[in-house]
Amino acid sequence: MSGSQDDIPTPPTPPPSQTPTQQQTPHTVSTIKLPILKKGEYDIWAMKMEHYLAHTDYPIWEVIQNGNGPVSITTDTQGQIKVLPPRTAEEILARERERKARTTLLMALPKDHLAKFHKMTDAKEMWEAIKSRFGGNDESKKMQKYILKQQFEGFSVSNSEGLHKGYDRFQSLLS
Template identity: 80%
Template structure:
């Protein structure tokens, strides 16, 4: 193939020119998962779904709900109103953002007719516990509720025999 005339390498193209742009930022990701909404009588399922949702989307938010967010600096003004002092460090600012986000997510997952009961709470952990208390009850309470029904049923059967 010496006489083919293709001994020259192919011409190289100059690198493409790009216009000067601002440094690229990380892309903003929007979650398309819907929050589970709490329905009457379905607290246990809702709590499981919320735990998985929060642990998957933003684990530090789930930790705020489970463990609390540490102390917040507060003061009382002359009228007796409690005021939260501004953050002093970046860590305090991040903690407050997580607290707000956790509370917002919990409130968004409640039915509208129950928002008034929980919206003034300032702590996500306390809000979670209040929701659990209001909608879930505890095992001892549920057990006590079931026992009288069983007793009444048993007495009814005795009376018929």
């Protein structure tokens, strides 16, 4: 080793098309499990989703909460509306975030509800639709509580039913 400056490796420079501020950040993998929506547990699921998305990819949560901004559209010669492809890096990133937000929400839904929400193209709209479908309003929640209370107060197990079947019915009432 001669100890000259030629022996020290120089760090790679970004290509001219990408400045350091334009480089994408590396993707991180989270070990937190995606919460899956279960019947009657919308409020808990919504809190878990907010924390999950805020922890794993906050810009995705922002897309769900605030929307993703306008999409460029045009009309063709037959009057059909066409979505224009993204032109700038910001538009590409916005479309990628929207797609990622939609995919994450779809992955958190039960299989039997996927078809209802799959065709929605906006993650914010999808979040609101999930909320209205599963969250219910205050009046419906009061009615559900009343019905559960009545079922609980009237619960009994007959000798002909058996302990195992009675236990299963009680478990389903509790859940």
